[in-house]
Amino acid sequence: MHCYQHLSESELVFAFKSGDLKALEFLIEKHKDRIYTSIYFLVKDKYLAEDLFQDVFIKIIDTIRADRYNDEGKFLSWALRIAHNLCVDHFRRIKRRPTVTSSEGRDIFDWLNLSDASPETQMMRGQSHDRVRRMLDLLPEEQREVIVLRHYGDLSFKEIAQLTHCSINTALGRMRYGLINLRKMMKEKQIAL
Secondary structure, eight states: OGGGSSSHHHHHHHHTTTOOOOHHHHHHHHHHHHHHHHHHHHHHOOHHHHHHHHHHHHHHHHHHHHTTOOOOHHHHHHHHOOOOOOOOHHHHHHOHHHHHHHOOOGGGGGSSSSSOHHHHHHHHHHHHHHHHHHHHHSSSSHHEEEEHHHHHHHOOHHHHHHHHOOOOHHHHHEEEEEEEHHHHHHHTTTOOO
8 A cells, every 4th residue: 555655646546447446445545534524423323424435435436437537636525525415415315404413422533543642631532522522513504514524524615615515705604603603612611622
């Protein structure tokens, strides 16, 4: 896998199209945490998130193999757009929107590497992450979605606007109000992270 680190995402996609399955495996490994985290924050269900995560990569593989991938050098934002659309499709199919509830699982923070910290530090970080997750769960869906895509998906506001079918100003506004609401919750509940 070390030989793939020096290749651009465009080169990795081309290598996969040429039959190199390890190139796609490298791309998946590189972006899996961000994509899974974004899906999980939208659907709030570990098993559903895992299913949708697999569907994302099936769709990616099918699209690349059918030569319909539009290489703009932004593989991650394209994959996140597919993930977002699959989540929206899922909720349309079951005729409901995601509810804002808190869950007890810590799976959302698997992407954090806490293994190098002391047990006390790991426990404190875990408690902080639980608090943040619970507060995110209380935000309106549009605000939560923008915060997740920005901080966990590492997308630009332009990419978020395209993904959520809104203007850049709307995405910025949702982010602003989401952060204001998070600060207000922290102050009201006297939460320190």
